[in-house]
Amino acid sequence: MSGLLLTFSERRDILYELLSLATRLADENRWIVGAVNIGQNSADPNDVIGRGADRVFQLQSASGVGDLQPQQIGAILQHIGESDELVMALIGATREGNETASRLAQMLGVGCVTGCLDLEVKERKVVAWRSLYGGKFTEKVAINGSPAVVTVLPRRFTSSPPNSQRKGEVLITEFKLPVPPLKVISSEEKTKSLADLEGANIIISGGRGFKKKEDLQLLEELAKTVGGAVAGTRPLTEDMDWLPADSQVGLSGKKVNPKLYIACGVSGQIQHIIGMRDSKVVVSINIDENAPIFQESDYYIVSDLYEVLPTLTRVFKEALGK
């Protein structure tokens, strides 16, 4: 066996997803799977082994390691990669993860593919799939240099169930952390949406067709009636702050696949579509007859959402016996 495939995510759920992809790639190529288990959300190293890691790398001075900045994590990954033959770094495609990966790639002088949908290794070459042009296209790209540094989107792979019989080793790395470049003055958790979008069966989403924050009540009432989760477009979650950031669906938000997705006052720009096009049935309501969202819908209503939504909620209530 030779070649180290290193995995890292500051989110434990994503690390476990990466490990399930990593074990597949490692089995095919006789590589070793390493996991870097550092930072605030690090896990019990035995759990990490149980999810697929052959080697778990930890820092000696684990205490005092709070929220590490991407620059520090990049330096740790590079350091670990130096002592083994690093063939690939698999990192979770979060905002922090993309920064970490870009930094690591730059330190190593190699390319990097962010936001991969899938990966394979063919004739010793790593091939990645990712979205292009806002998601209108899928690109297949070969990574020429080594190591291959990539970030993988959350929820593309299912983590393997924990296996307490799995064997692996825990390695304590001695490494002097670089001084964090940014001084953190304050840090607060973003408001979390109540529902788990990625696991939802029904999602009711809103866009800029809503004129004020209070009007989102219409969306919430419909969601409550059908037992769905509320989501939104980027203008609502980021620009206007009307909805929690984690309820954003799209290229720079979540990729969801509910049984039913109802889009209200959403234009259907490709960056939004890419996040919801795996839904089973899509319904849209838009006042503009030519709204692109209709092309991505199974059923659509050309109308004012302010008129349709209250009626729709009432009819749903009757139909569902509520």
Next chain:
Amino acid sequence: MLLNIVVCVKITFDISLIGVDSVTRAPIFRDVPFKISDFDLNAIEEAVRLKERHGGKVTSVSVGPIERKDSIKRALAMGVDEAYFVAIDQTANLDSLQVAEILHAVLRRLSADTIICGEGSVDEYNSQIGPRLSELLGIPVVAYASKVEITDRTVTAERSLERIKQTVRCNLPLILSVGSEINEPRFPTLLQIMGASKKPIKVLTTNDLEVSLEETPALSILDISAPESRRRRIRIEGDSETAARKLVANLVQEGVLT
């Protein structure tokens, strides 16, 4: 305190106008116009606002095929003082490693104290340039900044990460990456658009900059194709009441309500 601001601006295809070949599903670029990448407009706007507040100069730097050069005029009309355009071979498909190296070569010459770029480009959304420049220049990056204040060369910025909102502080020089939430890019007036034609666009080549790019690019594109949409596109007509009833009946039948 005068600021020497550089904004990195990518000129991309207007991706909403890229066609799809109905047989091969490949992209069709014929007659697709160019434009400044969406979040780079936010970067330009923030650069110009910082200049208006603190004084100084805004320079833009772009890397791309020469036929895209004219799109940078919009940045000049918005208030950028001077533009650099590094012209590359039209067929070269530069990856982020190469683009960062070229930008680095220009930035070294400009000795900027504030560098602003978009969080990712509208065509590829690699989100790599800010962090890569940070490594190359050895200065910090505040990625995904949503609010920026500078006092006495100390920068305080708010930013939004995956699950947290942070306020961070560091000294100049630094790099910021920004998205749509930071500001609303201005629409230049006719007068400003006319004025922009007098501002300089300096065209450079990689030879001028003495950067030699790797012979094998880091990435090779094997295929680009559009996934097919299988949606039924059934329009539900009638007044609200009728439409709602029809829709609900359909959804009940599809069994997606449980």
